[in-house]
Amino acid sequence: MGSNVSIHNDCHINALGGVKIGNSVSIAHQTSLIAANHDWTDPLLPIKDQPVLPAPIVISEDVWIGCSCQILAGVTVGSRVVVAAGAVVAKDVLPNRIVGGVPAREIKSI
Numbered sequence: 001m002g003s004n005v006s007i008h009n010d011c012h013i014n015a016l017g018g019v020k021i022g023n024s025v026s027i028a029h030q031t032s033l034i035a036a037n038h039d040w041t042d043p044l045l046p047i048k049d050q051p052v053l054p055a056p057i058v059i060s061e062d063v064w065i066g067c068s069c070q071i072l073a074g075v076t077v078g079s080r081v082v083v084a085a086g087a088v089v090a091k092d093v094l095p096n097r098i099v100g101g102v103p104a105r106e107i108k109s110i
Contacts, residue, residue, distance in 0.1 A: 002061060017054030017073055022061035028085070030068045033057050037073040060095070080110065 002023035009029045013019060017035035027033075039051045055074035059065070063077055066085035071077065077093045084100025084107065093099050098108045 008067075016052065018056035019059075020056065021059045022063070022079070024061055025059055025063045025065070027059075027065045028067035028069070031065055031071070032069075033059075033071045035073050082110070 001021045002025065004024045005021055007027045011027055011029065012032040014032070014034045014036055019033055019035050035057045036052050036054045039053050042050060053073070057071055057073065058076040059071070060077060060079040060081070062080045063083070065071070065083045066087070068086050069083050070088045072088070072090045075089050075092055077083065077089065078095030078097070080096045081093050082098045083089060083093070083104065084098065086102070087100045087104040088102045089099065089104040093104070096110050097106050098110060099105060100107050
């Protein structure tokens with residue numbers, strides 16, 4: 001974890017696959033970072049018994065993650081990014097962007 005990082009109340013961090021947080025990052029309340037996902041490849045296993053696949057999350061420097069966001073396994077959020085409140089980030093975000101929605105998509109380049 002970098003310096004000048006704020007993680008607000010009621011956040012959940014599942015670091016099974018690893019989580020790296022850069023400098024000057026703000027993570028608003030009720031946000032989840034989930035560094036693992038389920039594998040659904042074995043049709044004979046019940047869903048709850050499917051294996052878990054760890055995958056790292058990287059939050060680069062100078063990032064603002066709004067409240068109630070979900071950052072999913074294997075995602076890299078580039079530097080100088082704003083993630084709008086309530087977004088579900090399921091794929092990498094390029095630097096200097098504002099993203100939002102479910103699933104998150106680029107709203108604006110900054």
